[in-house]
Structure formats: C-alpha cells, structure tokens
Amino acid sequence: MTGVELRSVSKRFGKTYAVRNVSLSVGKGEFLSLVGPSGCGKTTTLRLVAGFLAPDEGEVLLNGESMGGVGVRQRQVGIVFQNYALFPNLTVFENVAFGLRTRNTPEDILRPKVEQLLSMVGLDRRASAWPRELSGGQQQRVALARALAITPKVLLLDEPLSALDAKVRNSLRFEIKRIQRESGITTIYVTHDQEEALSISDRVALMNEGRIEQTGSPRDIYLRPANSFVADFVGVNNLLEGEYLGDGRFRWRERILSVENVPLPQGPCSLMIRPERISIASRDSASGDGNILPGRVSGKVFLGPLLRLAVDVEGEQILVDLLNTEIQPPALDEEIRLRFSPDDGRPVAGR
Amino acid sequence: MERRSGTWLLLLPLAAVLGLFLLWPLALVLWESLFIEGRFSLDNYLSLFVRKLYRESLTTSLVLSASTAVLGTAVGLPLSYFVHTTRGRAKNILLALTAVPLTLSGLVVGFAFIVLLGTSGFITIILRELFGINPLEFSAFLFTWRGLVIAYLYFLIPRMILTMTAAWSNANWSLVEAAVSLGAGPVTVLRKVLFPMLAPAILAGSSLLFAVSMGAFGTAFALTGTAVKILPLVIYTHVSELSADIAKADALAIVLTLVTTGVILAYEKFFTSPSSR
Numbered sequence: 001m002t003g004v005e006l007r008s009v010s011k012r013f014g015k016t017y018a019v020r021n022v023s024l025s026v027g028k029g030e031f032l033s034l035v036g037p038s039g040c041g042k043t044t045t046l047r048l049v050a051g052f053l054a055p056d057e058g059e060v061l062l063n064g065e066s067m068g069g070v071g072v073r074q075r076q077v078g079i080v081f082q083n084y085a086l087f088p089n090l091t092v093f094e095n096v097a098f099g100l101r102t103r104n105t106p107e108d109i110l111r112p113k114v115e116q117l118l119s120m121v122g123l124d125r126r127a128s129a130w131p132r133e134l135s136g137g138q139q140q141r142v143a144l145a146r147a148l149a150i151t152p153k154v155l156l157l158d159e160p161l162s163a164l165d166a167k168v169r170n171s172l173r174f175e176i177k178r179i180q181r182e183s184g185i186t187t188i189y190v191t192h193d194q195e196e197a198l199s200i201s202d203r204v205a206l207m208n209e210g211r212i213e214q215t216g217s218p219r220d221i222y223l224r225p226a227n228s229f230v231a232d233f234v235g236v237n238n239l240l241e242g243e244y245l246g247d248g249r250f251r252w253r254e255r256i257l258s259v260e261n262v263p264l265p266q267g268p269c270s271l272m273i274r275p276e277r278i279s280i281a282s283r284d285s286a287s288g289d290g291n292i293l294p295g296r297v298s299g300k301v302f303l304g305p306l307l308r309l310a311v312d313v314e315g316e317q318i319l320v321d322l323l324n325t326e327i328q329p330p331a332l333d334e335e336i337r338l339r340f341s342p343d344d345g346r347p348v349a350g351r
Numbered sequence: 352m353e354r355r356s357g358t359w360l361l362l363l364p365l366a367a368v369l370g371l372f373l374l375w376p377l378a379l380v381l382w383e384s385l386f387i388e389g390r391f392s393l394d395n396y397l398s399l400f401v402r403k404l405y406r407e408s409l410t411t412s413l414v415l416s417a418s419t420a421v422l423g424t425a426v427g428l429p430l431s432y433f434v435h436t437t438r439g440r441a442k443n444i445l446l447a448l449t450a451v452p453l454t455l456s457g458l459v460v461g462f463a464f465i466v467l468l469g470t471s472g473f474i475t476i477i478l479r480e481l482f483g484i485n486p487l488e489f490s491a492f493l494f495t496w497r498g499l500v501i502a503y504l505y506f507l508i509p510r511m512i513l514t515m516t517a518a519w520s521n522a523n524w525s526l527v528e529a530a531v532s533l534g535a536g537p538v539t540v541l542r543k544v545l546f547p548m549l550a551p552a553i554l555a556g557s558s559l560l561f562a563v564s565m566g567a568f569g570t571a572f573a574l575t576g577t578a579v580k581i582l583p584l585v586i587y588t589h590v591s592e593l594s595a596d597i598a599k600a601d602a603l604a605i606v607l608t609l610v611t612t613g614v615i616l617a618y619e620k621f622f623t624s625p626s627s628r
Binding site for chain 1: 525526528530531532533534536543544547548
C-alpha cells in the first residue's frame, strides 16, 4: 500500500508551471527525498501533499484516499519547516502538545505522550524552556517532536537542516533518519543538497523545471544517472560531450574511447566519468583495456581524505580525485597520463 | 582608547541638539512650575487636582486619547491587512494615500472637517436636502470631544496602518501554517498564534496613537477654539490670554509629558520581550 501518491499532478502560478505532470508514489514507511536546484518545484510538490496548495490537474492520495477537497487541517500531516516555526509564546512542552490539545486529548494521555516524544529527541529536560532559549538544532528537534505528536499519515520536511551549521546538520541528519526508521512514518524530505538526499533516503526523486528527472535508490541515482542533468547534479562529475557509436564505443574529439556498453541509440550524448574512478597511469605502462588521456595538471585542492586535481586535457578540464595516501602526488604543471577503465565511462543521454 | 573617544565625538552633535532643544526647554518648564516667586512649592501641581477645570481637562484628554487609540486600532488593523495583501502598483498608491493625512497640518484637518461636516458643510447640506436633518443639531456633534475623536482618527488611522504594515510583512506565516497543520481552527490560530505574534506591534501602534492624540493641538483648536477643555488647549489659554498663568501652563505641560512618556515607557517595559513573563 502506498503512503503518498501523486497522479499526474500539475500546478500553475499564473502561466508558468511550477509542477508539471508529476506522478510519484511513496510506499508506507518509506523515506523519499525530493531534491533539485532552487525553483525546480520540490517545495511546491511538498505543499501540494500538505494541502497548502490544490493541484490544477491530477490528484493527491494519502494512504490510498483522495485528498481532493480535504484541507490541511483535516489531512493529518506533520510538517517541519526550515525556520523551525515554533510558537514563541509557548514552552517546549506546549509546542509539542499543541496538536494534541487541538484534538482535545485528555491530560492523562497527553502528558506521557509529550514526555515520550521529548525524550525521543533528547530534550526531556528542556520541557519548560522557551523556544528562544534553545539552539537551532534543539529547536528543530522540538519541531520534529511536535510534528510527530499527531501521529501523522505522512511527515513532510521542508529543508529542515538548511538553517543549521555543518556539524549540527550532520548529526541531526542521522537522528532524523533514526527517528523515522523507529516510528515507521512515511516521510517526504525536501532538500537542494544532493549529498544530504543521498545519505538519508530510501529513495530519491530528482526534480528539475517542475518535472521528475529520475526516481531511484541513492545508489542508482549516483551510479546510473538517467541523463546528463542528473549526472551533473549528483556529485562531482566529468561530462564529456561527444558521440556514442554503439557497442561500447564513444567518440570524443579525435579519440575513440571504449566505454560501458549501454542501450543508447547512436548519436550525440555525454560521457560521465566520476573523478574517483580516474587514476594516474605510470609513464611507460601500456594502456591495456583502459583509456589513456594525456594532460597537464592545472590545479590542486586538498580535501582532507582526498586530493582533487584539475587536469587540462586538450583544453577540457577533467577532475581527478586521488586518495591522499598516494605517494608523491603530481606537481602543478606536470604532464601526466590519466587512465579510466571502460566500465567507469558511462554514456548518458542529453536532456 | 582612541576609538572610544572617537565615538563620543561622533555623538556630540546629537547630544547638543537633544540638550539644546529638548532637555534645556524641558528643564526650564519644570523649574518654572516648581518655583513660585523664587521659593520651591508644589502648589501649581496641587491646584491641578483641586481646580475643576484642570481635573476635567486631564480626564477629557485621557478619555479622548483612549477612545482614539482603541477606535484607531480597531479600524486600522483590518485596513493594514488589506494594504499588506494588495500587490504591485495598487499597493504603492495605497501607501502613498495613507501617508497624505500625516503631512497635513492639524489646522488644515480641522478646517477640512468644518467644510465637510460643519453647519453649512458639504455633507451636512446634502443630508439636509435628502433627509431634512437639522444642520445645527447635526454638526454640533463635531465641536465636542466626540467630534474630535472622529477628526483625530483621520490622521491616526494612517499611523496605525503604517505601523502594522511593517508588522504584517515581518510576520512569520509558517507559524500559522504549522498551527493549521496541527489541526488548529481559525479561533485557535487567532488566539494562540496571530494575536501573540502581532501584539507587540498592536500595542506599539496604539501607544503611539494615544500619545499623539494627547498632544494634538491644531485640529482641536480649529474645530472648537478653546471650547473643549483638553490639556493642550488649556495650556494654550494659560500662555496666550490676558489671564496668563505661565506657571500653571508649565505644570500642565509637565503632566502631559509625563503621561505620554509613561505610556511609551510602559510599552517598552512590558512588551519588548513578549514571552519573558
């Protein structure tokens, strides 16, 4: 059974489509991320599910029931906002209790429930604090507990970590994931951060210009992007414009490279090569079944575990990630030979 | 060290202006009100509570200002929301129109009301022709303190609108969305979210309205001469007429200043941090 389903949903603002013919289904208890550049329609999609917006075409279903004509108030969705949106005039306890009080929950049920939620997010000792006395990360935990208090059919998170600094962001990311797994609530998570989306989700839907470009597991999206937009958006990538000749052969400039044999029609397309899949070939080694690209080191960035090289190959800049354990990395302006195996060059369709 | 003395230098012009044009005159007024023929005395102040004229004028001023503050807030609040939700050119036009009454002299406002609602005013004549009302009875209202409430509202409502328009655009609407998603109905949203969120701005606006109408002079003077006894007009009669009593006027001015400053201070004390109680 599906927790959330969108059937050919479109939403226009004036004449422009914010969401265009989107179909998506999220399984019960599944954690799905909507990711894409700003203005891609991910937040609009979330607001359509929440009921703040009504679709112009199509239908939104929660737990198999159509939500046509059902307002936000009746939908029983838990929402976590980017700016926390805690009620400043209510204590932490009363914030979490808010949704239970509107449902006239008796005190003897409400109190243990709120306490249990607060201890789940590790804030049981701050129940009587005011929101402004808490750090950003703590406020967002309260917001999460508040959204879960109404036992929502679906939990909607709209860029919940974007206002936090990097360290808090990382720890809270795992905590959201843990709480979601324990509570088993269907979750839609909106973010512009592909790394966040890949690390937290069961499945990722990548949006662009109001459409879904690709839906799949983080691993799928990363390793087998459906097109050059996805390949470009997810992770750091080298994309070479050329022509697929079929049968695992790709023409780039004057060279014929041997690449992954994919079921793509012959013709212009992009070749995706992950920086971490490229290595430096020793000066005299034979190419074997790999591809060799000679170039000159034009830049070096130290990234902790990795050393990222920018290599100029016939005027095209190719990024190469080396583990920082490498003995003696190449110097700036050194002439080197890059090598990648056919399996690591993946032709992807243009858009 | 150098930086600190530099800061003080920069503050000098402001301090000079405030000292020369605010503190010094105020000190003079206070001095004159406290010394009768060179001897310290509170007689000027005591008489304010004894003489009927002074008691009445203080009461009338307070009632007038409280009424305009309440009515101005009640009318200005929904109007400000309307201005806030208007978009584009229309919003700019509305905001410009709102600012116009603020630029008019109080005297002009007073005469405008006479021209409209006076005994031979435009609207009065129309009403007489249509419904046969008695112009004298109809416009007598204008020259009482209740008439002043109407006239004051003309330049007070725009102040409320401008204060609240800023508040509306700073409002955190995701609080309302959060409340609705948690099942709150319109009444709960109003009571638990919107009102607490806007209360500081509403109180700031109505304190401003109160303080402005305590001190307003031109409109009242144009409409009623000195017939309605309110503090500013009583002060005026004490400094201008043959029976001039500068010391009493000084004492009244000090009381007026205390009341308006008190309202603003009370606002600062209680409402700058809404959840710190």
